[in-house]
Amino acid sequence: MDAPPDRLSALLERFRVQAALFHSGPLCGRHEFAPQPGRAFLHILRKGEMEVRHAEAGLPSRLRIDQPSLLLYPQPLQHTFLNAPLDGPDFTCATLDFDGGARNPVVQSLPPVMVVPLADIGELDGTLQLLFGEADRQRCGSRLLTNRLFEVALIQVLRWVVDHPDAAGVSHGLMRGLSDARLARTLVALHQAPQEEWTLPRMAAIAGLLRSAFAAVFKEVMQTTPASYLLDWRLSLACAQLRAGAPVKQVAVEVGFADTASLSKAFRKRMGVSPRAWLAQAAPL
CATH class of the missing domain: 2.60.120.10 (Jelly Rolls)
Known part of the structure; x- marks a missing residue:
């Protein structure tokens, strides 16, 4: 085992x-x-x-x-x-x-x-x-x-x-997901290598579940979809790196976006502003 x-x-x-x-x-x-x-x-x-x-x-x-x-x-x-x-x-x-x-x-x-x-x-x-x-x-x-x-x-x-x-008192979310042996394997893999290409079938295979079963369990436990969680994880990493002074182009590649434009699009969708505008608004470290 x-x-x-x-x-x-x-x-x-x-x-x-x-x-x-x-x-x-x-x-x-x-x-x-x-x-x-x-x-x-x-x-x-x-x-x-x-x-x-x-x-x-x-x-x-x-x-x-x-x-x-x-x-x-x-x-x-x-x-x-x-x-x-x-x-x-x-x-x-x-x-x-x-x-x-x-x-x-x-x-x-x-x-x-x-x-x-x-x-x-x-x-x-x-x-x-x-x-x-x-x-x-x-x-x-x-x-x-x-x-x-x-x-x-x-x-x-x-x-x-x-x-x-x-x-x-943890009923759902990340800490609950990490307590689930099946989801934990996938979550750890996402956390360790966010820059890799993560398809639903690949995530499900790591969890040892069929794709439909994995998607259902993930949504029930995490209260979000696998794709949405992956996007939020990448954006959280991007925010941390941007605040640490890393250039936008470097951050985009390291956290799993195809290019700067893809990161900017995701940023605007989640944050309402571009990465540079968000950084200008963010409180200093």
Whole structure:
């Protein structure tokens, strides 16, 4: 039997994330975290109890958390912590900056908020022990090392999401697709080689399905067609490369478009503007 594909490396190598520690220790009283475009929050409740409030429709207005837990806000979303005025719960928190911002495929495929007891993700234990040890001490390189450990922890969380999509609240989209053994093979191939010619029969063959069955399963799980997903993946890569300073002609070839004109046409269809106009409007890195 073939070994299962590495479902995350190609994705995270192309769309990296940078963590930045901003708090470690007790957090007392009321604290509001305003939404920031392109920025996520990862809070780890180490001990104590707390209440979280959300004002956005469709989310639980109040959550009571009474055990060590991880709170991940991958998308810009205001959230408020209500803690005891004295002897508040103990937190270690970081911001996460994802390459591509709102177009980052990982960000797009996660629920707006995830609250997971630390006991549910056993492989985090060693990483968090190191992370907390560095966050609690002022030693040479501690902040840098803590930031890297937060990034390691995030990868472990994403691995858990792929393995436990129901527990993570992921019902469809990329992370759900990566949890499906058949679709994962095709998605990994697309992520690794977007510049290749990808026909529906070729995608279906990699998944080990007939073309019609593959198209149906893909649409059900991913909530889009294989061709549309491939186009969005290529455009996400193009956006990241353009913002990094790569010329349009080079980007077009590297992400799988026949030429600059084909990339421009796809850009206008999805973004409403040309690549150069989009780049001029985009916020600086």
